[in-house]
Amino acid sequence: MASAKATPDTLPAWQTLTQHAQAIRHIHLKNLFGDDPERWSHFTRHVAGLTLDLSKQRWDDDTLEHLLGLAEEAGVPGAIEALLSGKRVNVSENRPALHTALRLPADAQLEVEGEDIVGAVHDSLAQMERLVQRLHAGQWRGATGKPIRHVVNLGVGGSDLGPLMVTHALADYRPSDIHPVEVHFASTMDGSQLADYLTRFNPETTLFVLSSKSFTTIDTLSNANTARDWLLGRLSRHAEAGEAPQAHTISAELVVRQHFIGVSASPEKMSEWGITPDHQLMFWEWVGGRYSLWGTIGLPIALVIGMENFRALLSGAHAMDTHFKTAPMADNLPVLLGLAGIWNVNFLDIRAHSILPYDGRLEYFAAYLEQLEMESNGKSVTRQGQAVSYSTCPVLWGQLGPNAQHAFYQLLHQGTQPVVCDFIAPLKRYDEIEDPDTRRHLKAQHRLALANCFAQSRVLMLGDDALEEDGPRPEHKRYRGNQPSTTVLLDKLTPATLGALIALYEHKVFVQAVIWDINPFDQWGVELGKQIATDTQAIIEGEGELARLDASSRGLIEAFWAAEQTPRG
Numbered sequence: 001m002a003s004a005k006a007t008p009d010t011l012p013a014w015q016t017l018t019q020h021a022q023a024i025r026h027i028h029l030k031n032l033f034g035d036d037p038e039r040w041s042h043f044t045r046h047v048a049g050l051t052l053d054l055s056k057q058r059w060d061d062d063t064l065e066h067l068l069g070l071a072e073e074a075g076v077p078g079a080i081e082a083l084l085s086g087k088r089v090n091v092s093e094n095r096p097a098l099h100t101a102l103r104l105p106a107d108a109q110l111e112v113e114g115e116d117i118v119g120a121v122h123d124s125l126a127q128m129e130r131l132v133q134r135l136h137a138g139q140w141r142g143a144t145g146k147p148i149r150h151v152v153n154l155g156v157g158g159s160d161l162g163p164l165m166v167t168h169a170l171a172d173y174r175p176s177d178i179h180p181v182e183v184h185f186a187s188t189m190d191g192s193q194l195a196d197y198l199t200r201f202n203p204e205t206t207l208f209v210l211s212s213k214s215f216t217t218i219d220t221l222s223n224a225n226t227a228r229d230w231l232l233g234r235l236s237r238h239a240e241a242g243e244a245p246q247a248h249t250i251s252a253e254l255v256v257r258q259h260f261i262g263v264s265a266s267p268e269k270m271s272e273w274g275i276t277p278d279h280q281l282m283f284w285e286w287v288g289g290r291y292s293l294w295g296t297i298g299l300p301i302a303l304v305i306g307m308e309n310f311r312a313l314l315s316g317a318h319a320m321d322t323h324f325k326t327a328p329m330a331d332n333l334p335v336l337l338g339l340a341g342i343w344n345v346n347f348l349d350i351r352a353h354s355i356l357p358y359d360g361r362l363e364y365f366a367a368y369l370e371q372l373e374m375e376s377n378g379k380s381v382t383r384q385g386q387a388v389s390y391s392t393c394p395v396l397w398g399q400l401g402p403n404a405q406h407a408f409y410q411l412l413h414q415g416t417q418p419v420v421c422d423f424i425a426p427l428k429r430y431d432e433i434e435d436p437d438t439r440r441h442l443k444a445q446h447r448l449a450l451a452n453c454f455a456q457s458r459v460l461m462l463g464d465d466a467l468e469e470d471g472p473r474p475e476h477k478r479y480r481g482n483q484p485s486t487t488v489l490l491d492k493l494t495p496a497t498l499g500a501l502i503a504l505y506e507h508k509v510f511v512q513a514v515i516w517d518i519n520p521f522d523q524w525g526v527e528l529g530k531q532i533a534t535d536t537q538a539i540i541e542g543e544g545e546l547a548r549l550d551a552s553s554r555g556l557i558e559a560f561w562a563a564e565q566t567p568r569g
């Protein structure tokens, strides 16, 4: 274990902030606005097509100065340099966390421990591009010779959420002049999503992408095994019936070869499973699963939006990386966003955080951030292995803001929990709609969504004061306000601005991890669950000792056996 170092809560700036918070925590947001007519410009920055409005945080200029002091004392500038230059910042796994290298331009230079990272990254992108081109040209044919129409990504966590979120967000950017390939996602180990596809798709024209960094994740492998057996069963029956032109040539090997692409950091395991080497896309151990959409795990994204748009996504993220590296801390978006979070969690005791996009295309953004933030920073030991004595990652959840208005906003407005909200919306929308009437209607709907977005953050801030005085109101119709929020406006939702937005949150998570002195790049907390599940599965199958489990677990398993009418154990 490394030698103990000063914990963040003993740093001078942390002490100052604790005292400062005593004074400011009783000041209502409406008064902070009343005291400073320039508050919007003081706390708003514009970078890479994003406007970050932090003026509705419950802080003032002094708070920010102290927080910037904390960032300095905690070593944020040095940590940014260490991250981006490929130092082994993932201490528990003793490796770099180089997702930012996946979006470096081809002419950039980054050598890490003697390896040319940029060259390797661009080789892997080129290999991915070749596969995408074959599929887009209708040249990738299934075992019976028909071009592939459906691609199903089998992956979970980082091997699912990033591609799912981005393909949904950028579906408008689908190239028009390609052989149509539809992309789908199956992640859950219970097989529900996959079962649906298997009833609807033709095996002859369906390709599976087996996406797993480790290639050991049971969720993904169980889906993959079911898919393989479905293909083998259906295609060999097809061959027996003599429907295929070369019926006699449909071997298991051909089926697996033509219907599976593997994406993993383990080529050996891909080969063991049966993926042919030229259908294997590689990435590296130094790319964390939840940070991996920028490389070959992004294959479904490239299939939906095309390689050119995929590269624009990378360049937007790279613009944010460059800003993160070079901007002074007081103007650095990820630093400011991270500090706002630290202020809320550690000094205002606000430990619930809601993500509220006002654009249907960002439907999966909250789910994506839940993994990014909580799997990264849901930690309670420092990088040196000591228990922390302060709060770390808040509970994060969300959904599309307009829908959440009719669901959980009641709690935001009148519940007892302080919650910080992130509102996210594009400024421009629907300009490309050709039909003038439809465009007019849809643009009006966009304005309606923006009006709701801006109104909600205003009411959360001001409470009753947002309304003209309309006489006395009973207590149940009163709003206390003072709920802080951040608003992120995208000039327009494009591959580049989405790339910048995701990178903004990735780096925010990193800044917070540095201040909390935790490692955001491991996830040991999920390992125990995996181990115990293997054990429990053996017992469910009648191969383990039921009696050594607790009464609840025994009862649940017996209920399952009773339902199956197969008493065991």
Ligand code: F6P
Residues within 6 Å of the ligand: 156, 157, 158, 159, 211, 212, 213, 214, 215, 216, 217, 220, 289, 290, 375, 523, 526
């Ligand atoms: O169980 C959590 C996790 O390890 C995530 O961190 C990861 O993104 C996901 O599982 C999937 O892992 P893999 O890509 O190795 O299948």
